[in-house]
Amino acid sequence: MAKVLVVTSGKGGVGKTTSTAALGAALAQRGEKVVVVDFDVGLRNLDLIMGAERRVVFDLINVAQGVAKLSQALIRDKRLESLWLLPASQTRDKDALTDEGVRDIIADLRTKFDWIICDSPAGIERGATLAMRYADEAVVVTNPEVSSVRDADRIIGMLDSKTVKAEQGEQIKKHVLITRYDTSRAARGEMLNIDDILEILAVPLLGIIPESQDVLKASNVGSPVTLNNAASQPARAYIDAARRLSGETVDMVVPTEQRRGFMDRLLGRRAA
Amino acid sequence: MDAKVEPQRQVMRLRGRSYVAFVFSPFMPIMNWLEEIDATLAQSPGFFAGRPIVLDLAAVELSSHGVAHLVSNLETRGIRVLGLEGIEPDGLDPKLPPVLSGGRGCVVEQVEPKKVEVLPPPPPAPSLLLRSPVRSGQRIVYTEGDVTVLGSVGSGAEIVAGGSIHVYGTLRGRAMAGINGNSDARIYCQKIEAELLAIDGYYQTAEDIGETLRRQPAQAWLDGDVLRITPLN
Ligand SMILES: Nc1ncnc2c1ncn2[C@@H]1O[C@H](COP(=O)(O)OP(=O)(O)OP(=O)(O)O)[C@@H](O)[C@H]1O
Numbered sequence: 001m002a003k004v005l006v007v008t009s010g011k012g013g014v015g016k017t018t019s020t021a022a023l024g025a026a027l028a029q030r031g032e033k034v035v036v037v038d039f040d041v042g043l044r045n046l047d048l049i050m051g052a053e054r055r056v057v058f059d060l061i062n063v064a065q066g067v068a069k070l071s072q073a074l075i076r077d078k079r080l081e082s083l084w085l086l087p088a089s090q091t092r093d094k095d096a097l098t099d100e101g102v103r104d105i106i107a108d109l110r111t112k113f114d115w116i117i118c119d120s121p122a123g124i125e126r127g128a129t130l131a132m133r134y135a136d137e138a139v140v141v142t143n144p145e146v147s148s149v150r151d152a153d154r155i156i157g158m159l160d161s162k163t164v165k166a167e168q169g170e171q172i173k174k175h176v177l178i179t180r181y182d183t184s185r186a187a188r189g190e191m192l193n194i195d196d197i198l199e200i201l202a203v204p205l206l207g208i209i210p211e212s213q214d215v216l217k218a219s220n221v222g223s224p225v226t227l228n229n230a231a232s233q234p235a236r237a238y239i240d241a242a243r244r245l246s247g248e249t250v251d252m253v254v255p256t257e258q259r260r261g262f263m264d265r266l267l268g269r270r271a272a
Numbered sequence: 273m274d275a276k277v278e279p280q281r282q283v284m285r286l287r288g289r290s291y292v293a294f295v296f297s298p299f300m301p302i303m304n305w306l307e308e309i310d311a312t313l314a315q316s317p318g319f320f321a322g323r324p325i326v327l328d329l330a331a332v333e334l335s336s337h338g339v340a341h342l343v344s345n346l347e348t349r350g351i352r353v354l355g356l357e358g359i360e361p362d363g364l365d366p367k368l369p370p371v372l373s374g375g376r377g378c379v380v381e382q383v384e385p386k387k388v389e390v391l392p393p394p395p396p397a398p399s400l401l402l403r404s405p406v407r408s409g410q411r412i413v414y415t416e417g418d419v420t421v422l423g424s425v426g427s428g429a430e431i432v433a434g435g436s437i438h439v440y441g442t443l444r445g446r447a448m449a450g451i452n453g454n455s456d457a458r459i460y461c462q463k464i465e466a467e468l469l470a471i472d473g474y475y476q477t478a479e480d481i482g483e484t485l486r487r488q489p490a491q492a493w494l495d496g497d498v499l500r501i502t503p504l505n
């Protein structure tokens with residue numbers, strides 16, 4: 001049965017779009033049929049991260065308004081057969097999207113895909129509430145710092161009250177994804193630690209994605225990090241997270257400092 | 273659409289019928305008069321339910337706007353105005369009830385409201401139980417009594433209670449107990465990291481809460497007019 005997953009955060013710039021692309025690609029690599037949907041109307045990004053920006057003809061709003069058919073707006077990924085993108089419009093504003101329009105598109109996507117992953121805009125306004133409205137599950141993205149965690153808490157409250165699932169008295173399944181986890185700052189105690197974040201949010205952990213140049217490198221070439229460099233630390237963390245989303249139990253790896261030189265690696269293991 | 277021409281059209285029949293209606297005669301100042309209405313309603317709620325009334329404006333001088341205001345004021349109290357009396361129809365907003373004339377006084381039988389119309393007041397619920405955490409941005413207001421949270425209260429969340437507040441988790445947001453002047457109300461939590469605590473209007477912010485108490489089980493209570501926060505155990 002199809003699953004609708006919203007990637008949301010409240011606070012901006014925490015890594016929602018990066019995570020949508022990386023998780024979408026990782027699930028597709030596992031053979032699942034995936035569509036990533038950009039809900040960030042007016043500030044679309046997902047097409048760039050997916051490397052599909054030059055193939056966008058129709059978008060979410062065109063489909064919602066009946067100007068284009070869903071099949072005309074969907075863009076298939078060049079690298080992965082089973083990965084698709086439904087882009088947002090860059091020129092329209094958020095009000096062009098209606099509740100009914102979103103409802104119909106999601107219902108249609110449910111018949112065609114295993115996973116429908118919605119990249120939410122930042123904030124708690126209409127765009128964000130529409131992105132979460134029809135979701136079955138949510139990935140709440142947060143960085144290990146206070147304001148981001150507080151906004152995540154706020155978004156969790158909205159997931160529990162403003163989604164169709166919640167209104168029907170059901171529970172929307174929630175996961176916390178901690179991104180931009182800076183290992184050296186963590187070592188110096190400059191960030192909120194994982195336990196504190198989980199205690200505050202009281203939602204199970206989906207994964208910890210380290211702060212990494214590999215993410216920037218991947219987005220510069222228009223590729224989800226899980227495709228661009230699957231062996232990198234952030235890609236491995238995203239791949240593990242995708243496995244957890246599909247129901248597997250995978251041990252949680254807390255990222256550790258990687259910048260060890262050759263000599264360190266050679267000699268680092270010597271017993272004291 | 274094809275409209276059929278009816279061969280024998282029915283002539284519209286005008287029939288008369290008279291009804292008994294309550295007449296309200298407001299006096300100046302209108303505010304005082306409305307207070308009397310409110311007092312009546314407080315004693316027998318539902319008294320005017322299903323009984324439209326006629327408004328006799330002979331004793332007051334109101335503009336069309338003033339009349340409209342009065343009519344809507346009555347409507348918010350559940351009183352429907354059937355017609356107006358004692359005022360010139362000229363210059364009145366056509367959306368207002370029509371001006372009537374030729375009314376005659378009569379004795380109204382059964383002025384007591386029917387028993388079924390009076391809803392028994394709901395039994396007072398002494399406490400509100402929240403089974404999930406209260407998240408940032410959420411505000412719970414329960415003036416009737418105690419609030420119990422099975423979980424944490426997030427930073428930027430707010431609980432307002434007429435009685436005491438019990439948090440089985442970390443209290444990071446704001447908690448205001450005893451807001452109706454109940455100085456015996458208390459706030460209890462498993463871990464205190466509150467942004468603000470208040471009882472009956474006396475408050476302390478995070479700054480005031482001693483560092484030694486932070487993250488400990490604690491309670492807040494009023495000692496005269498001093499808000500005290502002490503460890504729980
Ligand atoms: N793990 C990471 N390591 C390093 N940089 C990262 C990481 N994750 C995200 N970034 C960078 O952070 C910036 C914001 O990421 P992204 O666009 O995914 O966030 P967003 O939550 O979608 O933002 P918005 O709220 O604006 O939509 C980007 O420049 C991205 O490359």
Ligand SMILES: [Mg+2]
Nearest residue numbers: 016017040045
């Ligand atoms: Mg984004």
